[in-house]
Amino acid sequence: AMGYVGGGILLVVHALWLTHPEWFFMPGSGFAVRAVFLSVAVWWAVFSIPLFRRVSEPAVMLGRGEAVSPVRAGFGRLGHTLRQLLQYRQLLLFLGAFWLYNDGIGTIIKMAAVYGSEIGLDAGDMIGALIITQFIGIPCTFAFGRLAGRMGTKRPIFLGLTVYTLISITGYFMQTATHFYMLAIAVGLVQGGTQALSRSLFASMVPKSQASEFFGFFSTSSKFAGILGPVIFALVSQLTGSSRLSI
Secondary structure: OHHHHHHHHHHHHHHHHHHOHHHHOOOOHHHHHHHHHHHHHHHHHHHHHHHHHHOOOOOOOOOOOOOOOHHHHHHHHHHHHHHHHOOOHHHHHHHHHHHHHHHHHHHHHHHHHHHHHHOOOOHHHHHHHHHHHHHHHHHHHHHHHHHHHHHOOHHHHHHHHHHHHHHHHHHHOOOOHHHHHHHHHHHHHHHHHHHHHHHHHHHHHOOHHHHHHHHHHHHHHHHHHOOHHHHHHHHHHHHHOOOOOOO
16 A cells, blocks of 8 residues: 555656646656656665665575576575475466456556556546556555455455456446546455455465565566467457457
């Protein structure tokens, strides 16, 4: 939820830069776009300082021969993690499911602007919808945490995925900016909670002594799995000439 706060603040600033560059003494929107990229780099650098200065990191314990070739050791540990995963059937089933539904979530987020522009929405509407999604996600992520405390973790995840399914179906019939805003609100209701509880469920299933290795595999493999959705979206759009069936 706090990530939504930080990202939302910067998003609002960038939206103002792009829509009203003259307010900030910028020569035009082209300059504003370049300033957005630079400001993100500065934002990351500044807010990484507390992490680097204040958060201590345990010393890395290397096995025999690993200090000589740490890259080789890293691949060796990756192989060991994969072999360990095979011993946890429920964890493998969850990972497979997570790769699929998280790719769907990611595709909705990544392709929303493409779909919006195709049906004739202007940049202001799409930026406004993104800001709405960001700030609605703050309280709703906290709410999902409370819901998980009462119902367990899986039920709220199923609830979030049900809402996402309805969003995708409704998106097929979307025509106006009002529809786009309504779907942005719906995404904000479940986006943060679904992803946060998925990580929480994964954490409860991994052996604590190997949590860092399993989470590293979880994060990296999720990035690779996230390629499939946009590829399918692009292929269907190319074959049909419309993004509606891709949704």
